[in-house]
Amino acid sequence: MLAQTTQTTRAPLATPAEADALGMLMTEDEAAVSDAPTYCPEAQGVLIALLLLSPKQPKEKTR
Numbered sequence: 001m002l003a004q005t006t007q008t009t010r011a012p013l014a015t016p017a018e019a020d021a022l023g024m025l026m027t028e029d030e031a032a033v034s035d036a037p038t039y040c041p042e043a044q045g046v047l048i049a050l051l052l053l054s055p056k057q058p059k060e061k062t063r
């Protein structure tokens with residue numbers, strides 16, 4: 001990655017507090033911002049165990 005240095009001559013668009021808040025939102029986990037589920041590899045074992053322990057479907061009675 002190339003690094004370039006540039007000189008800005010205009011005033012910043014955000015205050016330092018706003019820039020810090022934006023940076024915190026960008027680095028925060030997705031679930032904390034949007035309440036969406038995140039990947040959790042240890043949940044696979046729990047889901048498989050629940051599937052194996054779930055009751056079987058009842059069989060239809062035949063005459």
